[in-house]
Amino acid sequence: MIICRSSEELKQHLPDKDTDNYSVGFVPTMGALHQGHISLLNCAKKKTAFTVVSLFVNPTQFNDPEDYEKYPRNIDTDLNLLERNGCDLVFIPSYEDIYPQGVADKTYDLGNLDKVMEGPSRPGHFNGVAMVVHRLFELVEPTDAFFGEKDFQQLAIIKYLVTSLNLSITIHGCPILRENNGLAMSSRNERLTSEQREEAAVIYATLKEAREQWNRFSSTDELKGFVINKINDNPYLQVEYFELVDANTLQELVDIANANEAVGCVAVYAGNIRLIDNIRFYS
Numbered sequence: 013m014i015i016c017r018s019s020e021e022l023k024q025h026l027p028d029k030d031t032d033n034y035s036v037g038f039v040p041t042m043g044a045l046h047q048g049h050i051s052l053l054n055c056a057k058k059k060t061a062f063t064v065v066s067l068f069v070n071p072t073q074f075n076d077p078e079d080y081e082k083y084p085r086n087i088d089t090d091l092n093l094l095e096r097n098g099c100d101l102v103f104i105p106s107y108e109d110i111y112p113q114g115v116a117d118k119t120y121d122l123g124n125l126d127k128v129m130e131g132p133s134r135p136g137h138f139n140g141v142a143m144v145v146h147r148l149f150e151l152v153e154p155t156d157a158f159f160g161e162k163d164f165q166q167l168a169i170i171k172y173l174v175t176s177l178n179l180s181i182t183i184h185g186c187p188i189l190r191e192n193n194g195l196a197m198s199s200r201n202e203r204l205t206s207e208q209r210e211e212a213a214v215i216y217a218t219l220k221e222a223r224e225q226w227n228r229f230s231s232t233d234e235l236k237g238f239v240i241n242k243i244n245d246n247p248y249l250q251v252e253y254f255e256l257v258d259a260n261t262l263q264e265l266v267d268i269a270n271a272n273e274a275v276g277c278v279a280v281y282a283g284n285i286r287l288i289d290n291i292r293f294y295s
């Protein structure tokens with residue numbers, strides 16, 4: 013496995029574009045890797061000839077400085093995991109590689125997809141994501157890039173970004189990997205206490221129950237109320253939002269009868285750790 017710690021090194025080690033079957037599959041991450049990240053690498057390995065994973069904790073996408081400070085960083089463990097799972101190249105850029113001019117105020121058109129759900133409570137978050145992903149795309153020049161459906165809104169925004177910037181990169185969404193109790197895997201889970209981690213299983217259990225009992229709700233408000241109350245009944249958890257949205261436009265669904273492309277997205281606090289999850293209401 014090749015390890016590149018600067019964009020200069022990266023340039024020297026990317027495969028030659030003239031090689032037969034040239035394809036580069038890219039998985040951007042913030043490190044503290046778990047099996048969810050590895051599942052993206054596995055998707056990339058199936059679809060492309062050469063795989064690149066980046067590790068960069070991007071300051072511009074954190075709106076809470078404490079969350080940035082406390083974000084877990086385990087480069088050695090990450091490298092070990094990537095090597096064992098057959099990654100071809102790991103890119104660990106410096107801050108200057110990503111922000112050569114410092115953090116200039118670059119504002120992206122995100123088609124208003126950034127205005128809902130995560131948007132209001134995390135101002136600037138998706139613009140920060142757009143900055144880092146766009147810059148990483150410029151440096152890695154992938155043919156394909158792989159993102160988790162766990163961050164459903166992020167995935168929709170990246171697809172929009174690639175279309176609006178006219179980049180020829182195929183974006184693949186990969187399914188959510190979960191812990192045994194159903195909690196969506198996340199680097200932030202490491203910061204939960206063992207009780208919080210156990211109790212947070214209620215989040216996915218409730219989403220599943222809402223989907224299974226879909227027919228008994230007469231309105232989207234009733235369904236939302238069910239999810240929010242059930243999660244809030246758990247003393248370890250506090251819902252920030254639960255939205256039922258159209259999978260493509262991310263606009264809130266008002267009529268439950270039109271929910272054949274609906275996704276239920278939730279953000280929940282366990283103590284001061286913010287967790288997100290989602291479920292499709294269609295197969």
Ligand code: AMP
Nearest residue numbers: 041042043048159160162163188189197
């Ligand atoms: P992060 O390091 O949290 O920025 O995540 C890097 C990529 O891994 C993003 O595309 C995430 O959506 C994806 N990811 C994170 N957790 C999971 C999971 N549990 N299952 C699948 N993909 C995930």
